[in-house]
Amino acid sequence: MDPTIAAYVVLLALAVGLTGSLRAEREHCGRGLLIVTTLSGFLVVAAVSALLTSHSILELLLSTIAVFFGAQAAATSFLLLRQEIHAEPVDQPDEQDSPDAGEAGQRRHDGKREAG
Amino acid sequence: MGIGLIIDNAGWFALGLVLITLSALTHPTKRRVWIWALPLAILVVLAGTLFPGTAGDYPGSTWKAWLAIAALAFGVAAAPWYEASRDRETRLIDLVRGAAIVLVGSGITIILLGLIGWEQTTRYVSAWDLRLAAVVGIFIGVWTGLTGLMHWLRLKGALSPNSRASRNQRIAQSAVLGIILVLALVAVLYPAFATAPLVLLIVLAIEWAALGALAHPHEDLLPTQARHVGLIGIAILTLGYVQSSLLLLVIGGLVLAGSIHFVKRQGAFCQISRRPFYVDETRDGDQPAEGRATDRPLNRD
Numbered sequence: 454m455d456p457t458i459a460a461y462v463v464l465l466a467l468a469v470g471l472t473g474s475l476r477a478e479r480e481h482c483g484r485g486l487l488i489v490t491t492l493s494g495f496l497v498v499a500a501v502s503a504l505l506t507s508h509s510i511l512e513l514l515l516s517t518i519a520v521f522f523g524a525q526a527a528a529t530s531f532l533l534l535r536q537e538i539h540a541e542p543v544d545q546p547d548e549q550d551s552p553d554a555g556e557a558g559q560r561r562h563d564g565k566r567e568a569g
Numbered sequence: 570m571g572i573g574l575i576i577d578n579a580g581w582f583a584l585g586l587v588l589i590t591l592s593a594l595t596h597p598t599k600r601r602v603w604i605w606a607l608p609l610a611i612l613v614v615l616a617g618t619l620f621p622g623t624a625g626d627y628p629g630s631t632w633k634a635w636l637a638i639a640a641l642a643f644g645v646a647a648a649p650w651y652e653a654s655r656d657r658e659t660r661l662i663d664l665v666r667g668a669a670i671v672l673v674g675s676g677i678t679i680i681l682l683g684l685i686g687w688e689q690t691t692r693y694v695s696a697w698d699l700r701l702a703a704v705v706g707i708f709i710g711v712w713t714g715l716t717g718l719m720h721w722l723r724l725k726g727a728l729s730p731n732s733r734a735s736r737n738q739r740i741a742q743s744a745v746l747g748i749i750l751v752l753a754l755v756a757v758l759y760p761a762f763a764t765a766p767l768v769l770l771i772v773l774a775i776e777w778a779a780l781g782a783l784a785h786p787h788e789d790l791l792p793t794q795a796r797h798v799g800l801i802g803i804a805i806l807t808l809g810y811v812q813s814s815l816l817l818l819v820i821g822g823l824v825l826a827g828s829i830h831f832v833k834r835q836g837a838f839c840q841i842s843r844r845p846f847y848v849d850e851t852r853d854g855d856q857p858a859e860g861r862a863t864d865r866p867l868n869r870d
Contacts, residue, residue: 462819463822464823465822466820466826485595485830486798486831489798489827498614520640522644522675525648525798529670533664
């Protein structure tokens, strides 16, 4: 690949990420990190292509292990992102505003402590 | 047709999906069903890469494609399947442990891909850029994987963290990093004598990464992991360059941008924003004792 084209593409992607798509309120920065961690699951694509183009048994073995660990990392990061998205305050009852919900939340918290 | 072009054929659709998903997910009022678009994008590219294999377009690659599918299935099954319930309280320790598992898996993948790249490119003496990419990949993989492993062991309680490194230790660590850089340069420029420098580089990188990860303060684990996510982005960039895939270059750039964004803005997580994180919290079963709620929490809200 031509290094100039590669450098242009990388700079463009960095600019898009820094100025547009990944900008968010501070509260949602963590979500942005987990989104890009999930995107890093594209490593598994590189591992699969290395497996398909392997020329020797050693390369085949190494790339198969790489695909296994890449898939595990990608699935784990997706699960972390799902957990973060499900914990959004928008989806939760507002504990401060509603006294019932607040008491329920407090009871749940106390119950957990006692169980521990 | 090169493998980069095969990735990019399906990659255009995946990239469009990823960009739409990014704008949807960073907007707090959008529906959370959009998260499924990210694995879908990866699956689209995987299908685009594997289909020529399963159809037998390369000689002898049909069984390799099935081997890849089996490895993918085993890898996904081996992931820790958390319960994503809005009633379940998630503590920071769960998040840090999950991120540590991601770092270990990605680190091992990057090391192995770097070794494969080295093995393939040492045949071409003129391809110094490919050797550089392989050495960078090996170093990033060792650093990231070891950091993830050390963090994971620390959270399991198997390792206790060092106190903050003294000035002399920091100087020694810088000297080791300098030696690593010299060894990398020798390995890239003189591939005929590269085996010994490369082995020494890996050993020194293991020592350097392990000592560095032990000295991280407990409350800085997550920002450190965010920095390593950026390093994974750089590794994806080098892989995109080696495999001539524009998609991997763009994804690497986006991952790097997300990591920079998080580290610069000290981002917070919704799932832990109301939950305390104690300095001595090390194990899953640890419950905060009464009266310790005044301890300094990690999240700086």
